[in-house]
Amino acid sequence: MPAASSSTNTVVTRFAPSPTGFVHLGNIRTALFNVLLSGKHGGDFLLRIEDTDQERSKDEFTAALMVDMRWLGLDWAQGPTDDDGKPGEYHQSQRLGLYQEYYDKLEAVGSAYPCFCSAERLAVLRKTQLSAGQPPRYDGICANLSKEEVAKKIAEGQKPTLRFRVPKSEEVTFPDLVRGEQRFNSDDIGDFIIRRGDGTPAFFFTNAVDDGLMNVTHVLRGDDHLTNTPRQLMILNALGIRHPEYGHISLIIGNDGAPLSKRNGSMGIREMRDQGYFPEAVVNYLARLGHYYADNSFMTVEELSAQFDASHLGKAPAHFDMTQLQHWQKEALNAADDDTVWQWLGESVYKHVPADKKALFLKAVKPNISNSEQGVEWATVFFGDELLIEDDAKTAIDEAGSEFYEIATTVFAEEADFKAAIKTIGKQAGKKGKALFWPIRAALTGKVHGPEMSDLALLLGVDEIVARCKRAR
Numbered sequence: 347m348p349a350a351s352s353s354t355n356t357v358v359t360r361f362a363p364s365p366t367g368f369v370h371l372g373n374i375r376t377a378l379f380n381v382l383l384s385g386k387h388g389g390d391f392l393l394r395i396e397d398t399d400q401e402r403s404k405d406e407f408t409a410a411l412m413v414d415m416r417w418l419g420l421d422w423a424q425g426p427t428d429d430d431g432k433p434g435e436y437h438q439s440q441r442l443g444l445y446q447e448y449y450d451k452l453e454a455v456g457s458a459y460p461c462f463c464s465a466e467r468l469a470v471l472r473k474t475q476l477s478a479g480q481p482p483r484y485d486g487i488c489a490n491l492s493k494e495e496v497a498k499k500i501a502e503g504q505k506p507t508l509r510f511r512v513p514k515s516e517e518v519t520f521p522d523l524v525r526g527e528q529r530f531n532s533d534d535i536g537d538f539i540i541r542r543g544d545g546t547p548a549f550f551f552t553n554a555v556d557d558g559l560m561n562v563t564h565v566l567r568g569d570d571h572l573t574n575t576p577r578q579l580m581i582l583n584a585l586g587i588r589h590p591e592y593g594h595i596s597l598i599i600g601n602d603g604a605p606l607s608k609r610n611g612s613m614g615i616r617e618m619r620d621q622g623y624f625p626e627a628v629v630n631y632l633a634r635l636g637h638y639y640a641d642n643s644f645m646t647v648e649e650l651s652a653q654f655d656a657s658h659l660g661k662a663p664a665h666f667d668m669t670q671l672q673h674w675q676k677e678a679l680n681a682a683d684d685d686t687v688w689q690w691l692g693e694s695v696y697k698h699v700p701a702d703k704k705a706l707f708l709k710a711v712k713p714n715i716s717n718s719e720q721g722v723e724w725a726t727v728f729f730g731d732e733l734l735i736e737d738d739a740k741t742a743i744d745e746a747g748s749e750f751y752e753i754a755t756t757v758f759a760e761e762a763d764f765k766a767a768i769k770t771i772g773k774q775a776g777k778k779g780k781a782l783f784w785p786i787r788a789a790l791t792g793k794v795h796g797p798e799m800s801d802l803a804l805l806l807g808v809d810e811i812v813a814r815c816k817r818a819r
């Protein structure tokens with residue numbers, strides 16, 4: 347049996363998903379925080395697949411998760427390597443023999459015992475306790491069976507569960523990295539099941555044992571696991587295995603006010619990739635969703651790591667905010683080089699934009715889009731056969747009147763310098779500010795908002811500018 351975890355000074359964090367569905371923003375944020383924490387200390391981040399629920403776990407979910415994490419740049423120093431998601435040494439389903447050794451060890455030291463109580467008996471017990479106003483707790487009927495009694499029941503074909511024997515009147519305390527000191531009284535926790543009647547392990551048992559055996563030093567996870575922690579600490583304590591420090595983070599609240607989950611239609615990472623989100627945008631957004639950064643600049647994973655601090659994790663639920671995500675998407679776009687943005691825009695843009703206009707197009711459009719459809723929209727504005735005039739642009743054109751465009755057409759044709767031309771038009775037409783810019787913008791793009799005027803002028807070129815002003819007239 348491997349000895350208790352060796353003590354090293356390296357920070358080791360982990361992400362331990364159960365592959366029962368496609369990973370969504372909520373799960374991946376947990377992974378990210380663990381990546382950032384280990385990154386901050388130059389430690390290791392480990393990926394462990396908790397697939398002990400044989401029925402619900404699927405290799406395809408593990409494979410998809412690995413793709414999603416790599417896409418986001420959240421790589422693991424230890425963990426599965428096979429891209430097909432097939433079980434390997436970092437899958438719990440491959441470690442069942444090992445867990446059995448620890449069950450045996452607990453039984454040997456009297457910290458676990460077989461329990462033969464039927465589900466029916468336990469249901470009645472629970473009901474009775476609840477109606478008497480008591481918290482439901484196992485009453486310990488099987489806690490002191492003799493060896494002979496146990497052997498007899500097993501010989502009769504009964505299939506016991508294995509229960510952990512909770513020490514009496516002990517205070518279990520731990521300093522939560524997010525929530526501060528936590529206290530639990532062991533008497534409030536009844537002896538609990540660590541192995542089911544069918545031999546399958548309870549998740550919090552294998553989870554705790556593996557954290558210990560894999561030398562995990564810090565666990566950041568959802569606060570839905572907070573009540574598991576005293577149980578896990580007692581198990582590790584009984585086994586003499588070093589336990590990690592835990593921090594319980596608040597869940598994300600979805601747009602509908604309910605926690606994000608695999609079931610409530612929250613956005614999957616795959617979906618976000620398909621929608622054209624940049625991985626850096628997702629990472630910058632998620633890092634700040636429930637974690638305070640004083641620095642609001644767009645950062646790499648390394649930079650986010652350096653400024654990560656578990657004490658900056660919020661205790662209150664974090665609200666998912668689409669506008670924030672869009673903000674980081676724009677930041678990511680602006681930070682990306684032209685080739686990356688061009689690739690990201692795709693075929694539907696290439697077919698409109700002439701090759702020699704690529705750089706000018708990107709310069710004009712990059713600050714004005716957050717998805718590739720918007721790129722296509724601008725490509726058609728500049729290079730499409732027909733210019734679609736939006737309602738407020740039409741109003742601006744009408745208000746400016748034909749005389750304005752008469753002037754604009756002449757001036758643009760004569761004055762090569764766009765800025766100077768605008769100035770002259772303003773003077774001649776007696777207009778400035780919005781009354782000057784909107785009608786020009788409207789004539790050139792069919793919209794009253796969009797790229798910098800000087801950028802779009804370069805992109806269109808004099809002939810097209812003149813032609814569009816004529817058309818507006």
Ligand code: GLU
Binds near residue numbers: 364396566568
């Ligand atoms: N497999 C567990 C889950 O996905 C892990 C919980 C933990 O991080 O400890 O909820």
